[in-house]
Amino acid sequence: MTKDEIRQRVWARLKAAGALRFPVAEGRVPNFVGAERATNLLRELTIWRRAKVIKINPDPPQLSIRRAALLEGKVVYVAIPQLRGEKCFIELDPEKLGPSRLRRASSIRGALAYGRVVAPAEMRPVDLIVVGSVAVSRQGARVGRGGGFADLEYALLRKEGKVREYTPILTTVHTMQVIEERIPMRSHDTPVDFLVTPDQVIAAPSLHPRPRGILWEILPEEKILAIPVLRKGRREMRGTTPRQL
Secondary structure (H helix, E strand, O other): OOHHHHHHHHHHHHHHOOOEOOOOOOOOOOOEOOHHHHHHHHOOOHHHHHOOEEEEOOOHHHHHHHHHHHHOOOEEEEEOHHHOOOOOEEEEOHHHHOHHHHHHHOOHHHHHHHOEEEOHHHOOOOOEEEEOOOEEEOOOOEEOOOOOHHHHHHHHHHHOOOOOOOOOEEEEOOHHHEEOOOOOOOOOOOOOOEEEOOOOEEEOOOOOOOOOOOEHHHOOHHHHHHOHHHHHHHHHHOOOOOOEO
């Protein structure tokens, strides 16, 4: 099955089972019923308790994760949608936000209003990454909504040394998003280490290598031109020979 076929199957399965909440799933990371229960399981993990700085995707099913992190005093980074601007991440520091803004800052609108926009180089080292998914396998392969932005965000942070080879990556999903079909993984795709559903935590074996940075040779020209931080990165590498930064 192709990734698009997997997405269509999972979206249809969730819709038929009544396992979705607003907004509608198709074309998005599904906002699944039970997301808060998955967050509660996630908060019991040692990697969560030890993490002081977490990069979390801005999608609705991970709202409760962002809120929990801020209320627990963790620094949260979220990417600006579609990586608009050379400063393409938002830093949410609970100490600077103050108690009255913590809950509102957990939404993407609140993050944009109260957070500090930063370039990848300005970020603190990240202890844990939380990504949204449309489908995942027990082996750690993952399908996003199709834009490739989660993979680009990881590559940018890896390039800047803000995440390392063994920085944990996890996702929260509905049980029906955990599939048995083989998910095709390419060199730029980022796997996950843990799958957290409303009912269980699944540790995935490290079968898929992680990208070590930006793979310029496979990026379409139109994507480079559309994303300011990529345009800047290419300007900086002119006159150099490496194909991977």
